[in-house]
Amino acid sequence: MDPRSRPWRSVLYIPGSKARALEKARGLEADAIIFDLEDAVAVEEKARARDLLVRTLAEGGYGRRAKIVRINGFETPWGGDDIAALGGAEIDAVLIPKVGSAQDVEAVAREIPGVALWAMIESPQGVLNAAAIAAHPRMQGFVMGTNDLAKDLGMRFRPDRLPLMHALQAALMAARAEGIVCIDGVFNAYLDEEGLATECEQGRDMGFDGKTLIHPAQLACANRAFAPSEAEIDLARRQIAAFDAAEAEGLGVAVVDGKIVENLHIVTARQTLAKAEAIAVMEQGQETA
Numbered sequence: 001m002d003p004r005s006r007p008w009r010s011v012l013y014i015p016g017s018k019a020r021a022l023e024k025a026r027g028l029e030a031d032a033i034i035f036d037l038e039d040a041v042a043v044e045e046k047a048r049a050r051d052l053l054v055r056t057l058a059e060g061g062y063g064r065r066a067k068i069v070r071i072n073g074f075e076t077p078w079g080g081d082d083i084a085a086l087g088g089a090e091i092d093a094v095l096i097p098k099v100g101s102a103q104d105v106e107a108v109a110r111e112i113p114g115v116a117l118w119a120m121i122e123s124p125q126g127v128l129n130a131a132a133i134a135a136h137p138r139m140q141g142f143v144m145g146t147n148d149l150a151k152d153l154g155m156r157f158r159p160d161r162l163p164l165m166h167a168l169q170a171a172l173m174a175a176r177a178e179g180i181v182c183i184d185g186v187f188n189a190y191l192d193e194e195g196l197a198t199e200c201e202q203g204r205d206m207g208f209d210g211k212t213l214i215h216p217a218q219l220a221c222a223n224r225a226f227a228p229s230e231a232e233i234d235l236a237r238r239q240i241a242a243f244d245a246a247e248a249e250g251l252g253v254a255v256v257d258g259k260i261v262e263n264l265h266i267v268t269a270r271q272t273l274a275k276a277e278a279i280a281v282m283e284q285g286q287e288t289a
């Protein structure tokens, strides 16, 4: 399945060590789950979390939600064991942390054949090499690691995320050039609904497919922000109808709401309708799961 043809509005991190959260996620309205073995799991919990996660994945119950596992880096004492434990697990992708180059991806690809790979873009090297990383044949998605980026850049967090703009856009550009998924970073103040809504809106405006989240309270906001609105769906339908009518008259341009509509706008309009349809299918699956 083309990974871009499914919804990625809400991508929820769950620490692999937290049994209650792993259980709860089976009923949460997340489009995707990142089962985390890396930064959300304390050093002394690494082995227990890995075992718990493998057992949990074998039990299943996550319905249509995409299942992505964030492993520890290969340079750590746990990365190799994480990969070995995941062989044969029913997952949609392995997410590699702190990817700096295409060689980092290749090192994991060699150890786990046949599984889609995603990369955390969260270091200056990762941003600078984003195009080569996106071009790896097994690469299917990027996740922005804005906390690690902030650490490495020495930047301060601001509501407008101006210090992160270059990194966010460079990664997004590289992802789009290769047709892979690109998910925005987390919003740390997980109980600040207004702040999250502002950041989701900005991420959607920029072109991200969705947002990574750290708490169930953030799901509804991201699902709303990254779904086509009723007005967008209505406009898409009217654009397609107007363009079809124009074409029937031998014209290459239509006008809707005082704005021109050409072939390229129809591509966007069709993508909007396809996304709305994919979301409806996802939500139906969650109700019946």
Ligand SMILES: CC(C)(COP(=O)(O)OP(=O)(O)OC[C@H]1O[C@@H](n2cnc3c(N)ncnc32)[C@H](O)[C@@H]1OP(=O)(O)O)[C@@H](O)C(=O)NCCC(=O)NCCSC(=O)C[C@H](O)C(=O)O
Residues within 6 Å of the ligand: 012, 013, 014, 015, 020, 021, 022, 024, 025, 036, 039, 040, 120, 122, 144, 145, 146, 147, 148, 149, 185, 186, 190, 213, 214, 215, 216
């Ligand atoms: C942030 C938290 C530590 C808050 O935990 P807690 O105080 O326990 O939350 P609540 O009591 O409000 O929880 C209410 C119920 O929701 C469940 N829950 C909480 N979080 C999750 C979750 N992520 N997924 C599923 N379910 C969750 C609780 O179990 C409660 O359930 P119930 O018992 O039924 O009431 C905590 O939310 C948390 O640990 N979040 C995840 C943190 C995380 O994963 N961090 C790593 C990823 S962020 C990152 O690394 C980004 C990147 O690399 C970068 O560089 O930027």
Ligand SMILES: [Mg+2]
Residues within 6 Å of the ligand: 039, 120, 122, 145, 147, 148
């Ligand atoms: Mg990180």
